[in-house]
Amino acid sequence: YYFPCQRWLAVEEDDGQIVRELVPVDEAFVKKDTENDGQCLATLGLEQKAKSTTYTVKVKTGDKKNAGTDANVFITLYGSKDDTGMVSFRLKASKINKNKFERGKVDEFTVESVDIGDLKKIKIGHDNTGNSTGWFLEWVEIDAPSLGQCLKFPCGRWLDKSEDDGAIERIIFPAELQTTEYIP
Numbered sequence: 001y002y003f004p005c006q007r008w009l010a011v012e013e014d015d016g017q018i019v020r021e022l023v024p025v026d027e028a029f030v031k032k033d034t035e036n037d038g039q040c041l042a043t044l045g046l047e048q049k050a051k052s053t054t055y056t057v058k059v060k061t062g063d064k065k066n067a068g069t070d071a072n073v074f075i076t077l078y079g080s081k082d083d084t085g086m087v088s089f090r091l092k093a094s095k096i097n098k099n100k101f102e103r104g105k106v107d108e109f110t111v112e113s114v115d116i117g118d119l120k121k122i123k124i125g126h127d128n129t130g131n132s133t134g135w136f137l138e139w140v141e142i143d144a145p146s147l148g149q150c151l152k153f154p155c156g157r158w159l160d161k162s163e164d165d166g167a168i169e170r171i172i173f174p175a176e177l178q179t180t181e182y183i184p
Contacts, residue, residue: 015110016093021084023052023114055111056143059091059124062136062156063104069159070130071168073101075140076123079116089113101135119144119151125159125169133168134160140172148184151175 003022008014057075061067073091077084094100094107101107119142126135136158143150151174158164 011093015112016095017089017110017112018092019089021052021113052112053115053144053146055113056145057091057109057111058106058141058143059101059109060106060138060140061101061103062138064136065103066132066134067104067136068102069126069133069135070101071126071128071133071135072130073124073126073135075111077111077113077116077119077142078121078123079119081115081117083116084113118147119149119174121171121173122153123169123171124155125167128161128168134158134163136160137170146184148182150180150182152178154178 001024003024005020005022007017007020009018009020010016011018055077059073061069075089075091077089089109089111091100091107091109094109096108097105122140122142124137124140126133137155139155140153141150142153153172154175155170155172157170159168159170160166161168
C-alpha cells in the first residue's frame with residue numbers, strides 16, 4: 001500500500017494541520033516517471049482528492065464570563081459510512097484568530113478526512129490542560145463543499161469539570177432546520 005502525503009505538517013505552513021489522514025493510492029502514482037513527473041503528481045492529487053473530503057469547521061465560543069479556554073480542543077466526525085475514528089482532529093490553527101477559543105469569538109479550521117459519508121454527529125471536547133480550561137461552546141458549523149452540505153451543531157453548554165454536568169467532551173447532533181444543502 002502507498003500513502004503519499006505531499007503536504008506540510010506544520011502550524012505555520014499550508015492549511016496549518018499537524019495531523020493528516022492519508023488515503024492509499026495505486027502503485028503507479030508513486031513510481032517516478034521522469035518525463036511525466038508533473039502530470040503524475042497532478043493525477044495523484046486528483047486521485048487522493050476523490051477519496052477524501054475537506055471540511056471547514058467553525059467553532060463559536062459563548063459570550064459568557066470565563067467562556068474561553070486554553071485547553072487543546074479536538075473534534076471527531078461521524079458519518080453515514082464511517083467516522084474519523086481514534087484520530088481526532090486537534091483544532092490547532094484558527095484561520096481567523098491567533099488566540100483561539102476566546103469569549104464571544106468564532107474560529108475557523110480546515111479538516112481533511114477520507115470520505116465518511118453524510119455527517120450524522122460530532123464529538124468535541126478538550127484535554128483539560130492549561131490555566132483556563134473551562135469552555136462554553138455555543139455551536140459548531142461544518143461545511144463540506146464536496147458534499148454540498150453545511151450543518152450547524154448547537155451546543156450552548158459548558159465543557160468544564162466544575163460547571164454544568166462536569167463533562168469536558170460532548171456528542172452533538174446537527175439541527176435539521178439549520179442545515180443548508182447546495183450544489184457540490
